[in-house]
Amino acid sequence: MTLQVQLVAADRSVWSGEGSMVIARTVDGDIGVLPGHEPLLAELASGVVLVKTIDGDDVAAAVHGGFISVDADAVSLLAEVAELSHEIDVDRARKALDEASNGGASDDDDANRAAQIRAETRLRAAEARI
Amino acid sequence: MGAQLRVVRRRIRSVQATKKITKAMELIAASRIVKAQNRLTATRPYTIELSRALTAAASNSTSIDDHPLLSTQKQKVRAAMVVITADRGLAGAYSSNAIREAQALSNLLQEDEGYEVVPYVVGRKAEGWFRFRGRPVARAWTGISDQPSYEDATEIADAVLERFLQPTEEGGADQIHIVYTGFKNMVTQEVRVRRILPLEVVEEQEEAGTELAPLYDFEPSAEAVLDALLPRYVRTVIYTALLESAASEHAARRRAMKAATDNADDLIKSLTRQANQARQAEITQEISEIVGGADALSSVTAGSE
Numbered sequence: 001m002t003l004q005v006q007l008v009a010a011d012r013s014v015w016s017g018e019g020s021m022v023i024a025r026t027v028d029g030d031i032g033v034l035p036g037h038e039p040l041l042a043e044l045a046s047g048v049v050l051v052k053t054i055d056g057d058d059v060a061a062a063v064h065g066g067f068i069s070v071d072a073d074a075v076s077l078l079a080e081v082a083e084l085s086h087e088i089d090v091d092r093a094r095k096a097l098d099e100a101s102n103g104g105a106s107d108d109d110d111a112n113r114a115a116q117i118r119a120e121t122r123l124r125a126a127e128a129r130i
Numbered sequence: 131m132g133a134q135l136r137v138v139r140r141r142i143r144s145v146q147a148t149k150k151i152t153k154a155m156e157l158i159a160a161s162r163i164v165k166a167q168n169r170l171t172a173t174r175p176y177t178i179e180l181s182r183a184l185t186a187a188a189s190n191s192t193s194i195d196d197h198p199l200l201s202t203q204k205q206k207v208r209a210a211m212v213v214i215t216a217d218r219g220l221a222g223a224y225s226s227n228a229i230r231e232a233q234a235l236s237n238l239l240q241e242d243e244g245y246e247v248v249p250y251v252v253g254r255k256a257e258g259w260f261r262f263r264g265r266p267v268a269r270a271w272t273g274i275s276d277q278p279s280y281e282d283a284t285e286i287a288d289a290v291l292e293r294f295l296q297p298t299e300e301g302g303a304d305q306i307h308i309v310y311t312g313f314k315n316m317v318t319q320e321v322r323v324r325r326i327l328p329l330e331v332v333e334e335q336e337e338a339g340t341e342l343a344p345l346y347d348f349e350p351s352a353e354a355v356l357d358a359l360l361p362r363y364v365r366t367v368i369y370t371a372l373l374e375s376a377a378s379e380h381a382a383r384r385r386a387m388k389a390a391t392d393n394a395d396d397l398i399k400s401l402t403r404q405a406n407q408a409r410q411a412e413i414t415q416e417i418s419e420i421v422g423g424a425d426a427l428s429s430v431t432a433g434s435e
Contacts, residue, residue, distance in 0.1 A: 008175045010280045010369065028349050041186055042349035043358045067359070069183050069346070076179045080280065080362065 001035035004074045005051050007061060009082040015059055021052040022075050024068050033070055040070040046117045048125045049077055060085040062125035064118055085125045093122040135408040142401045149394035152387045155220065159384035162276075163316065166377035170313070173373065177366050184359050190352040198295060199360045200329050209245040210268065210293055210303035211235060212286065212326075212368070214310040214375040215253035217275045222389075224311065224319075224382035225255035228375075231321040232256070232309045239307075248303055250290060252372070268293070278376055283369035290368075291361055294327050310371040311378035317385075319378035326367050329360065 006016035022033040025047030033040070044066045051059040066079030097119035100112050191197075213232040215225040232249070239245040248268045251257050257270040269289055274282045296302025306327035311319050348355050 006175065006179075008179060010173065010176050010366065011169065012172045013175050026349050027354075031349075039346045040349065041183055041346040041355055043355055065358075067180075067183055067355070069179070069186075071346075078176060078179050078183065080284070080365070 001073060002054050003033065003035055005077070006075070007049065007051070007063075007077040007079070007082055010080045014061060014079075014082045015051070015084060017051075017059075018054045019051045019059075019075070020054055022068075022077070023050040023052075024063070024077065025049075026068065031068070033068075033075055035073050037070050037073075039072075040068065042068050044068055044077070044079065046114075046121045048121060049082075060125045062088060062122045064121065083122065083125065085127075088122050088126040090123065090126045093119050093126065097123065132408060132412045135405060135412060138401055138405040138408060142398055142405065145394050145397050145401065149391055149398070152390040152394060156384055156387035156391055159380045159387060162380040163377055163384060166277075166373065166380055167313070170370070170373045170377060173366070173370060177370065180359070180363060180366055184356075184363055186346050187348065187352050187356040187359055190346065190348065191356050192353075197356065197360070199291075199327060199364075205298045205304055206243060206245060207298050208248060208301070208303045209239045209305040209307060210248045210250055210290055211239075212250045212290060212306070212308045212310075212371075213252065213256045214308070214371060215251070215256040215259075215275065216379045216383075217254040217272055219255065220386060221379055221383040222386035224379055225253065225259075227321050228309055228311055229256055229259050231323055235307060235309060235323050239305075245305070248293070250286070252286065252375075274372070275376060275379060278369070278372035280365075280369055283372055284365050286372075287361065287365040287368045290327070291364060308368065308371055310375045311382075313374045313377040313381065316381055319381055324367075324371075326364060329363070 002018045002020060003022060004016075005019040005022055007014045008016075020035070024031055024033070025045050026042040027045045028042070030047075031040075031042065044063055046064045047062075049061045049063050051061075053059060062083045062085075063077065063079040064081045066077065066082070069076045069078070097116060100116035100119055211232060213228060215228050219225070236247040236249070239247050249256075249260060249265070250268050251260060251270045252272075253275045254272045257267065257272060260267045271282065271286060290303075290306050293301075293303045294306055298304060305325060307323060307325050309321065309323050312322040313319055346352075
C-alpha cells in the first residue's frame with residue numbers, strides 16, 4: 001500500500017507522487033502518516049515536511065502554515081508558501097536568519113520571531129533533516 | 131512635390147508608426163493572457179483542497195453560527211468594497227466597466243440598505259477615479275494588477291479582515307464586497323460582484339450516491355482548524371479575483387489594440403488613395419503645362435517664318 005501525496009502551495013502544485021510515509025509538523029507536534037492512517041485534518045506549523053517516496057528517496061520541503069488532510073491513503077498538504085529543498089536559496093535563508101536573530105529589521109518582536117522560524121525552517125529543509 | 135501630397139504622405143508615415151506600436155502591444159497582451167491563464171489554473175489544486183477541508187471542518191464544528199467570519203448577526207452600518215482595476219490604460223472599457231459596477235453596488239448599499247461605503251481599491255485607474263471625485267479611499271494598492279502575487283492578495287485580505295473584525299463603533303465594516311472582472315474565455319469577460327464577508331455558508335443537500343465526507347480526526351480541534359482555514363479561504367478568494375482580473379485586463383487590452391491596429395490599417399488605405407489621387411492630379415497638371423508651353427512656343431516660331 002502506498003500513499004498518494006500531493007503538496008500544493010497557494011500559487012502552484014509543488015510536488016505530487018507516491019510515498020510510503022509522510023512526516024509533518026502540526027501545531028500540536030510532529031506527525032507521521034503511514035498507509036492506512038485514519039482520516040485526519042490538522043493545522044500545520046512552520047516546519048519541514050518529509051515525504052519518503054516509494055523509490056526510497058526523501059523529498060523535503062519547507063512549509064509555512066497550512067493544513068494536512070489524510071483520507072483513504074490520499075495525503076494532501078496545503079501550504080500558503082512551500083519550497084522544495086533544492087529550491088531554497090541557502091545563503092539568503094542564512095542571511096535572513098542572522099538578521100532576524102540580531103533584532104531584525106522591524107521593531108515588532110513577533111514579526112522577528114516569525115521571520116527567524118521561517119529562516120530556520122528553510123535551512124533545515126535545505127539540509128533535509130528534521 | 132505638391133504641398134498636398136507631402137502632407138498626406140507625412141500622415142501615412144505617422145499612422146504607420148502608431149500601427150507598429152499598437153500591433154506590438156497586441157502581441158504582448160496576447161502572450162500575457164496565456165501566462166495569466168496558466169497562473170489561474172495553477173491555483174486550482176489549492177482552491178479545491180481548501181474548499182474540501184473547509185467543508186469538512188465546518189460540518190464538524192458545533193459553533194459555526196457564532197463564528198465572527200460567518201455570523202450574519204451584525205449591524206448594518208458600514209460596508210467595505212474592494213474594486214479591482216488596471217494600472218494602465220489602453221485596455222478598452224476594462225477599468226471603466228469595473229468602476230461602473232462598483233458605483234452601482236455602492237449606490238445600492240447606500241441608498242437601499244443604508245450602509246456607509248468604504249472603498250478599497252486596486253489599480254491606478256480606480257485610485258485616480260476616486261481621487262478625482264474627492265472621495266476618500268480606505269486603502270489603495272497600485273503596481274500589482276499586471277502580475278498579482280499571493281503576497282499581494284494576503285496583504286489585501288489581511289487589511290479587509292482587520293477592518294471586518296473591528297467593532298462597528300470603531301470604524302469596522304459589517305460587510306465586505308469585491309468587484310472584479312471574471313475571465314470566461316478569450317473573448318468574454320464580465321464584471322462580477324461578490325460578497326466575501328461574512329462568508330455564506332451553503333448547506334449542501336446530500337444527494338444520494340455522493341460519497342460521504344470521511345469522519346476526520348481534527349487537530350487541534352474542528353473549531354481551531356476552521357479558525358485557521360477561514361482567513362486563508364478569504365485570501366484565496368481575493369487571489370483568484372486578482373488573477374482573473376489580470377487575465378481579463380490582458381484580454382481587454384489585446385482586443386482594444388487589435389481594434390486600433392485595424393483602424394490604422396483602414397486609415398492607411400484611405401490615405402494612400404488620397405495620396406495617389408494627389409500625385410495623379412499633379413502629373414496631369416504638369417503634362418498640360420508642358421503641352422500648353424510647347425503649343426505656345428510652336429505658334430510663336432510658326433508666326434516668325
